[in-house]
Amino acid sequence: MIAARLRSLLSACVNYVADPKRNSPVNLAAARFVLATYVVWKTVWVDWGVFMEVPFIVFDEYAFLVPYGFPQLLVVEKYLLLVTVVLFAVGYRIRATGFISGLLLGHLGLLLFAMNGSGVTTAMFIAVYFLFFFALFASQDELSADGVRRTGTRSLGSLVSRLKSSSTPVYRMDALKYSLLALGIIYFGSAFDKLFPDLQQFQPEWVMPYNLARIVTIFHSTRDQLFPVAQEVVNYPALLFVMSATVLVLEAGLLVAILAKRPVTPFLVGLAGFKFSSIVLLGIFFGDAILFFAMFVAWDTAYRALVRSRQLDVVFDEQCYFCARSLYPIKLLDIGDTITFYSQSDLPATYLDRPGVDYTTAMYVFDADGTPYRGYWAFRELLRQFRVFDPVVWAMGTRPVAAVGERVYEYVAANRSRHFVCSVDLDTETEL
Structure with a gap:
């Protein structure tokens, strides 16, 4: 001791x-x-x-x-x-x-x-x-604006693989x-x-x-x-x-x-x-x-105490390049390995055929008891996993911010193929 x-x-x-x-x-x-x-x-x-x-x-x-x-x-x-x-x-x-x-x-x-x-x-x-x-x-x-920008040079497959990976990476x-x-x-x-x-x-x-x-x-x-x-x-x-x-x-x-x-x-x-x-x-x-x-x-040792121990499951569109890039910073912040990422093709049986859940329209987050959070509220739930974002989470929960946030998310989700790079394949590109 x-x-x-x-x-x-x-x-x-x-x-x-x-x-x-x-x-x-x-x-x-x-x-x-x-x-x-x-x-x-x-x-x-x-x-x-x-x-x-x-x-x-x-x-x-x-x-x-x-x-x-x-x-x-x-x-x-x-x-x-x-x-x-x-x-x-x-x-x-x-x-x-x-x-x-x-x-x-x-x-x-x-x-x-x-x-x-x-x-x-x-x-x-x-x-x-x-x-x-x-x-x-x-x-x-990596945990920087440049790190997020560099994901644009990585293939969709490598990003999805990184999100799903449970191995511990090494950063110089x-x-x-x-x-x-x-x-x-x-x-x-x-x-x-x-x-x-x-x-x-x-x-x-x-x-x-x-x-x-x-x-x-x-x-x-x-x-x-x-x-x-x-x-x-x-x-x-x-x-x-x-x-x-x-x-x-x-x-x-x-x-x-x-x-x-x-x-x-x-x-x-x-x-x-x-x-x-x-x-x-x-x-x-x-x-x-x-x-x-x-x-x-x-x-990182002190930050680990700011990551909540509850387990979350994320279901995202594996064909959406924009979605994978958006979730990459969350993966970097999750140093406690408390978040598990699933694509629509490898869903656990417990998440199949859930009433009121349509994975083709939005990202979903499920907490330990199976409660689903959709779209804007899913992102809020992900941020709530990290206590450092508690002020942001509180603001996102207020009525004016939530009203705007939900509309922005729905617009982005509905138009991501038109305004953002989505459903692409960069597997032939050199991966970082």
Whole structure:
């Protein structure tokens, strides 16, 4: 019992260098959303109009990046970045939106660095690496708008087979593998720089108690602190030494654990604790790192608890290409294997000759007690299987939304052969 719980805690974060494969695409989608959230957070508050009124450059070598003749260009660039990163968040054209977002964030980050070279600014460049990795391995991101679009290049037979399959697929996540490796290298470099600041000889001053005591004293004397009592820590040299040494072990040890293919959870949690301790000791907080660490959380494990355990049976038209493509994301989300898909040609006997059920006109969902849900309400029932969609399910159940939704479904079902690709055979196409 204790050993199992310990293994569960150690697997809270994933070492993708040890194994870049997962049985669900959820982690990659969640990490992409976290990364996009970070970029929006770092970008939306920047007021380039004010900056260009009184430009102040600390590092002259970056002055050439400032478009003095066209200050409005930075404002346009900011909103272009916001648009591309939102498209990246939903997984649309990830290769293009990820690469463009990385370039724009890199340029805007350099401009901010020219004004403020603190760690809060330099952290933005870590996100640039991550964006490029996601763009480079865009083809692996299945739970995305691109993943749904790619179903258009697969044969109808392969899609139907995938829906009916009970085997557990494997999804590669090389974007997270190389992002984690880059993060480990960056933190290892931070530890190395603390001990070898001039790259010539070992200088242990950073880990000495008087160094941290000096930093804490300066911060408490120059600014208001949330926890003034924290200054008392300077009276305990042994504690200061342990704190400084622990930071070095965590920063250097992260890369070692990654390369040794050991659990990274203790190091990421420890570094997160170090960031929170900065609030207590110094009154500053590096929220950037917390979001970076969140990218490597085992989100699929947490998401599994959001999938209801009830069993559902889906009956769909196996000759309808549009139907198969529409159900594909549901199959990806069903990591608990709680939904069974049947085509009209392989119906169980219990679903044959059901009164009031016409499989030729709509899709049907049956719950464990055999209650049928038709068309629009079948889709709602499928979404209800995943607690993450509970707000959407509630909205779909309201009278105005349901009235529109039912009409839209009936129109699509009746005209899918005319407006959508339906009843096609792409078996000769190359399958992804």
